[in-house]
Amino acid sequence: MINCIIVDDEPLAATLLEKHISRVSHLKLVGTAENAMDAYQLLQTKSVGLMFLDIQMPHLTGIDFLRSLSQKPPTIFTTAYRDFAIEGFELEAVDYLLKPITFERFFKSVERVLRHKTDTQEDFIMLKTEGMTRKVPIREIVYFESQGNDIKTVLVNNENIISKATMTDLESVLSGKGLVRIHRSFMINTQFVTAFNTNEIVLGTYHIPVGRSFKSEFDVFVTAISKGSVNQ
Structure with missing residues (x-):
């Protein structure tokens, strides 16, 4: 089971991600945030194995937020813009999903995380x-x-x-x-x-x-x- 959080200031986009997450038995949603500051609080209080992170948010972008973290959880960027893909991958993001996100594309991205977790499973x-x-x-x-x-x-x-x-x-x-x-x-x-x-x-x-x-x-x-x- 992988604990995940959604960081997105768009209610419809966050709701769609929640539905996608609920369809994957190995994912557990442990929190949602509408901005970077709330997301930071979640990371301090929850054990997070995967973060779905929007890029265009008020006050601090998802790119800048992830860059500011000393301990970065595996992250999948979710955005309506293609322009930030290179920056996203420079931060070693797991994937970069363009909205609206279909379940097929969502699962393909999540499967990378699940496969990596299986490969590195502890003894x-x-x-x-x-x-x-x-x-x-x-x-x-x-x-x-x-x-x-x-x-x-x-x-x-x-x-x-x-x-x-x-x-x-x-x-x-x-x-x-x-x-x-x-x-x-x-x-x-x-x-x-x-x-x-x-x-x-x-x-x-x-x-x-x-x-x-x-x-x-x-x-x-x-x-x-x-x-x-x-x-x-």
């Missing part, structure tokens, strides 16, 4: 728990702990997930993704390491022991972190 792991399969981003996992026939997954929000898996299963899936097995019962996410010695690794408030049979993995970890190359 995750699927965990089977309580009769459900849960998708968990790897960046939210602090460590895994083996508990008999189960695996406890500890997340950054202190939530624990108990799932049916083995450490061997996890190692085969998570190879090369910044996780290191340092004990028969523990695998850690190296991005959360705050301290370590030869016997344990500290992940914030968690102290994880280093197993004797995993000293070689520990040595690789120490070498990598000393070079600043542990994280992906």
